[in-house]
Amino acid sequence: MFDWKRRRKQLFQEFEAHIDIQTKENIEAGMPPEAARQAARKKFGNVLLAAEQSREIWGGLWLERMLQDLRYAVRSLSGAPAYTVALLCTLVLGLGSVTTMSAIVESILIRPVALPHSEQLVQMYSEDGPGGFNASQIALSYKAIEELQRNAHSFSSLTGYNTMARPVTASDGTSISVLTVATPEFFATFGVQAKLGRLIGPGDARAAVAVVTDEFWRERLHADPKAVGATIKVSGQDQTVIGVLPAGVHVPQGTGGQIVYLPVSINASGQDDFKLDSALAVARLKPGISPKQAREDAQNVFSHADRSNAEQGKRLAMRSYQDLVVSDLQRPLLTLLGGVGVLLLIACANAANLQIGRATSRMQEMTTRSALGASFGRLLQQLVTESILVSLLGATLGAALSYVAIQVLRNAYRMQYSRFDELSIHPIVLVSTGLLAILVGVLASIAPLFSIRRQTTAPVNSRNASRTSRLAGVLVAIQVALTCVLLVVSGLFVRTLRSLEHVNLGFDPRNVTTLILMPEQQNQDPERSREIETRLLQRFETLPGVQSVAMQTDIPFSNYNVVLNGTSEVSGRAYHEGDAANYSMVSSNFVRASGIRLLQGRDFVPQDAASPAMLILVNETFVKKYLVGQHPIGASVRFHRNPGETDADIPFSQPMTIIGVVENEIQGGDLGAPHQPMVYLDYMKLPGSSFLSAVFSMTAQYAIRSPLAPAVMASELRATVAKEAPSMVQMNLQPMEDAIAQSLDQRRLALRLVAGFGVIALLLSAVGIYGVLAYSVALRRRDIGIRMALGSTRGKAAGLIMRQAGIMTLIGLIPGIAGACATGYAVRSFLYGVKMFDPASIVVSGCLLVIVFLVAASLPALRAAQVDPVEMLRAE
Amino acid sequence: MQGTLDLLILQTVAPGQLHGHAIANSIERRSGEALQVGHGSLYPALQRLLKLGFIVAEDGISENNRKARFYRLTAKGRKQLVVEASKWQKLSDAITRILAPAAEKTPL
Numbered sequence: 001m002f003d004w005k006r007r008r009k010q011l012f013q014e015f016e017a018h019i020d021i022q023t024k025e026n027i028e029a030g031m032p033p034e035a036a037r038q039a040a041r042k043k044f045g046n047v048l049l050a051a052e053q054s055r056e057i058w059g060g061l062w063l064e065r066m067l068q069d070l071r072y073a074v075r076s077l078s079g080a081p082a083y084t085v086a087l088l089c090t091l092v093l094g095l096g097s098v099t100t101m102s103a104i105v106e107s108i109l110i111r112p113v114a115l116p117h118s119e120q121l122v123q124m125y126s127e128d129g130p131g132g133f134n135a136s137q138i139a140l141s142y143k144a145i146e147e148l149q150r151n152a153h154s155f156s157s158l159t160g161y162n163t164m165a166r167p168v169t170a171s172d173g174t175s176i177s178v179l180t181v182a183t184p185e186f187f188a189t190f191g192v193q194a195k196l197g198r199l200i201g202p203g204d205a206r207a208a209v210a211v212v213t214d215e216f217w218r219e220r221l222h223a224d225p226k227a228v229g230a231t232i233k234v235s236g237q238d239q240t241v242i243g244v245l246p247a248g249v250h251v252p253q254g255t256g257g258q259i260v261y262l263p264v265s266i267n268a269s270g271q272d273d274f275k276l277d278s279a280l281a282v283a284r285l286k287p288g289i290s291p292k293q294a295r296e297d298a299q300n301v302f303s304h305a306d307r308s309n310a311e312q313g314k315r316l317a318m319r320s321y322q323d324l325v326v327s328d329l330q331r332p333l334l335t336l337l338g339g340v341g342v343l344l345l346i347a348c349a350n351a352a353n354l355q356i357g358r359a360t361s362r363m364q365e366m367t368t369r370s371a372l373g374a375s376f377g378r379l380l381q382q383l384v385t386e387s388i389l390v391s392l393l394g395a396t397l398g399a400a401l402s403y404v405a406i407q408v409l410r411n412a413y414r415m416q417y418s419r420f421d422e423l424s425i426h427p428i429v430l431v432s433t434g435l436l437a438i439l440v441g442v443l444a445s446i447a448p449l450f451s452i453r454r455q456t457t458a459p460v461n462s463r464n465a466s467r468t469s470r471l472a473g474v475l476v477a478i479q480v481a482l483t484c485v486l487l488v489v490s491g492l493f494v495r496t497l498r499s500l501e502h503v504n505l506g507f508d509p510r511n512v513t514t515l516i517l518m519p520e521q522q523n524q525d526p527e528r529s530r531e532i533e534t535r536l537l538q539r540f541e542t543l544p545g546v547q548s549v550a551m552q553t554d555i556p557f558s559n560y561n562v563v564l565n566g567t568s569e570v571s572g573r574a575y576h577e578g579d580a581a582n583y584s585m586v587s588s589n590f591v592r593a594s595g596i597r598l599l600q601g602r603d604f605v606p607q608d609a610a611s612p613a614m615l616i617l618v619n620e621t622f623v624k625k626y627l628v629g630q631h632p633i634g635a636s637v638r639f640h641r642n643p644g645e646t647d648a649d650i651p652f653s654q655p656m657t658i659i660g661v662v663e664n665e666i667q668g669g670d671l672g673a674p675h676q677p678m679v680y681l682d683y684m685k686l687p688g689s690s691f692l693s694a695v696f697s698m699t700a701q702y703a704i705r706s707p708l709a710p711a712v713m714a715s716e717l718r719a720t721v722a723k724e725a726p727s728m729v730q731m732n733l734q735p736m737e738d739a740i741a742q743s744l745d746q747r748r749l750a751l752r753l754v755a756g757f758g759v760i761a762l763l764l765s766a767v768g769i770y771g772v773l774a775y776s777v778a779l780r781r782r783d784i785g786i787r788m789a790l791g792s793t794r795g796k797a798a799g800l801i802m803r804q805a806g807i808m809t810l811i812g813l814i815p816g817i818a819g820a821c822a823t824g825y826a827v828r829s830f831l832y833g834v835k836m837f838d839p840a841s842i843v844v845s846g847c848l849l850v851i852v853f854l855v856a857a858s859l860p861a862l863r864a865a866q867v868d869p870v871e872m873l874r875a876e
Numbered sequence: 877m878q879g880t881l882d883l884l885i886l887q888t889v890a891p892g893q894l895h896g897h898a899i900a901n902s903i904e905r906r907s908g909e910a911l912q913v914g915h916g917s918l919y920p921a922l923q924r925l926l927k928l929g930f931i932v933a934e935d936g937i938s939e940n941n942r943k944a945r946f947y948r949l950t951a952k953g954r955k956q957l958v959v960e961a962s963k964w965q966k967l968s969d970a971i972t973r974i975l976a977p978a979a980e981k982t983p984l
Contacts, residue, residue, distance in 0.1 A: 014944070014945050017944045020942055
């Protein structure tokens with residue numbers, strides 16, 4: 001660099017000498033000194049151009065020029081603070097949100113799970129759920145898992161596990177924890193090592209040992225390094241803690257929190273201690289084995305498994321472990337990424353517009369430089385450098401902003417969503433943001449370049465710059481279109497949330513408190529559990545202020561629901577494969593107490609207890625699906641037996657008789673989920689010793705209706721449980737309406753984000769149109785002044801500007817609405833209770849856009865109206 | 877024509893060392909003012925020849941006691957001059973031959 005400086009100086013000295021010599025010669029030829037020097041200069045030509053061209057030959061000039069441009073850019077930007085701040089804000093918003101979203105997508109969807117060779121981990125599942133009592137629709141039976149472990153050759157390790165919530169007692173008392181019960185190969189399959197002690201291994205199949213996560217160790221065992229060897233009670237059973245997992249390891253789900261791991265023990269009938277006969281399976285592929293080969297191998301083993309197995313004939317499917325962990329997040333995250341992408345486009349258009357405006361005001365400077373010999377390429381480099389400089393600055397600030405956003409998001413949602421505890425901005429994201437910023441810088445500066453080219457090639461200093469760049473108008477129209485898309489989608493989301501808030505629950509949730517209890521002792525005699533649960537039900541009913549109490553194994557918005565998905569055969573209808581219904585157990589006064597609407601028939605009555613028949617209530621969907629054109633009351637339903645199955649494979653063979661039809665009720669915690677056919681059984685009618693009864697009595701869920709304040713009700717209920725049933729652990733106690741609100745939280749988050757994008761887009765576009773019109777007015781002052789002098793009015797002058805705004809808006813609205821329809825189609829799966837083509841959303845968004853734009857345009861229009869024709873003409 | 881100026885410069889500095897102004901003057905004079913270029917455009921060509929190693933420059937004092945930079949042909953430059961000059965000669969001959977018949981016909 002110093003060498004350049006020296007050489008540059010030398011070059012100029014040489015030029016000077018040249019001119020001196022020529023001057024001397026001229027003087028000797030008889031010219032007066034002044035004229036001699038002038039003639040010498042003229043003969044030499046453009047000194048700067050010659051220097052520039054000479055230095056170009058040295059090479060490395062680009063770097064020197066860039067540094068020069070950078071210095072110049074910094075100087076010229078700090079000379080226009082308003083413009084710089086507006087441009088920076090635009091870019092920070094655009095690039096910051098893109099960085100945040102890409103960091104999330106990269107951390108969660110793209111980055112491999114932080115387990116050794118995580119690409120070898122797969123989940124195996126049954127494509128169509130097996131019959132019987134399952135942990136999940138996709139679970140495989142323990143029998144099948146064992147067969148696969150023994151006979152499939154594609155896996156280096158394979159494990160089955162179930163996850164549930166159970167009361168865990170440590171030295172600090174009893175509270176609910178996540179419990180993962182797994183086969184001994186579990187940790188070896190995932191390739192996890194212990195932080196303290198050791199993990200469950202092959203020898204631990206029947207041992208009373210437990211492994212806990214780092215969070216459990218910190219929060220429940222006081223981070224005691226000697227915690228290994230301590231005893232905790234899980235569902236009333238003593239377990240010895242043998243190891244602690246390292247921080248950040250959250251197998252299998254990927255969500256953080258307190259988790260206790262126990263080895264599973266399977267009894268002779270293929271069930272574990274929790275009466276489950278199936279589990280989710282995860283396997284590690286042997287190196288070099290493709291998932292396809294492994295699936296074929298496993299299917300082969302599966303098909304030749306024990307003939308009496310109910311799973312025989314079922315098909316196996318396989319997905320990567322990564323998919324298992326994040327598949328729920330994939331679509332929402334990618335949709336949000338698309339949203340910020342649109343936002344970035346709007347920001348880019350805005351940046352281009354601001355630069356066009358600035359370029360217009362710098363035209364004088366540019367034409368002068370061009371006249372002094374600066375080539376178009378040189379001016380181009382200068383402008384692009386300036387634009388990239390601002391972009392990179394914007395990206396840096398944006399990255400800082402997204403760093404904060406990522407910290408906030410990680411802390412807020414680490415327990416809620418898979419892998420959110422791993423959120424961070426990795427170098428790759430920063431690099432792509434940097435590249436994106438350069439791209440944005442180049443794109444945004446290309447637009448003003450066209451107008452400069454047009455004007456620099458025009459005669460110098462011609463003042464016919466009154467015609468504003470058409471490109472600026474096109475850019476505003478594009479912004480309008482993109483903003484319209486975001487606004488309409490926001491509208492669709494708002495309407496979705498509103499319809500979810502007003503969804504017909506099928507019952508009245510007001511004044512209802514949900515209480516969920518679980519016996520502390522896992523293996524408590526089901527008969528005894530039922531007796532305690534019934535006694536509590538009766539006690540609750542007699543509490544002062546209580547209107548009614550219902551017990552349901554499937555209570556809306558509970559996380560502890562137990563339903564049986566049973567293949568069902570309805571009399572008078574041929575059985576089709578896949579005919580099934582969800583079976584829920586309810587207390588005898590279910591209809592009256594739960595507030596569900598009875599559409600036909602009658603409720604259970606105490607006299608039914610004496611009747612030998614098994615009586616049931618069904619919901620509307622059941623009738624619509626299986627009893628078309630039939631009278632539902634009195635129809636008979638039975639569990640279907642597949643060929644080869646015995647009565648032992650189905651819950652019971654006794655036929656059930658429908659006595660009533662009730663309205664569809666929300667099932668589970670998703671307000672938008674479609675209704676499933678549902679069968680309600682009176683829990684008193686099931687023999688207490690039966691398998692079903694045992695499963696169903698594992699939790700007791702009460703819905704208590706009372707006009708008392710929720711806090712009063714809660715303390716009363718708590719006191720009653722402590723007095724009447726101290727062996728029951730409280731899993732959950734909250735007003736039903738709180739649970740409903742919580743279930744909407746996730747959608748609210750997405751809604752807020754998308755609505756936020758809409759608002760930012762609207763703001764950016766308003767700034768964009770304001771900028772374009774303000775410059776347009778500045779350039780047309782003379783034009784307007786002359787018009788006024790010739791008799792035009794102030795109103796007409798303002799109208800001129802407003803018309804320009806109106807045209808830009810209308811041109812943008814048409815593709816905007818078309819784009820909104822296309823986007824509505826793309827996000828249709830997120831919508832509920834609103835059509836993807838929703839005229840109301842489109843009309844409201846369109847009106848909002850027009851209003852905001854008219855306001856943004858009114859300022860420049862007002863300024864146009866204030867042009868003083870006398871002043872303008874005097875300036876001529 | 878690309879390279880013409882280079883060739884002229886090489887030819888001009890072949891007898892001995894010269895400074896920029898002298899080179900410009902010499903070219904101007906010897907070409908019978910047919911090659912009218914701004915003296916400034918001489919310098920990028922000088923820089924190019926310097927970079928290619930055909931000439932070298934060193935500081936010195938001009939005939940009228942002015943500090944100036946003098947350019948001198950190198951061995952490599954001399955070789956290049958021969959190559960370029962013969963190339964140019966061939967081209968020139970070719971053009972002359974093409975133009976000749978027309979020139980012979982016209983007097984008839």
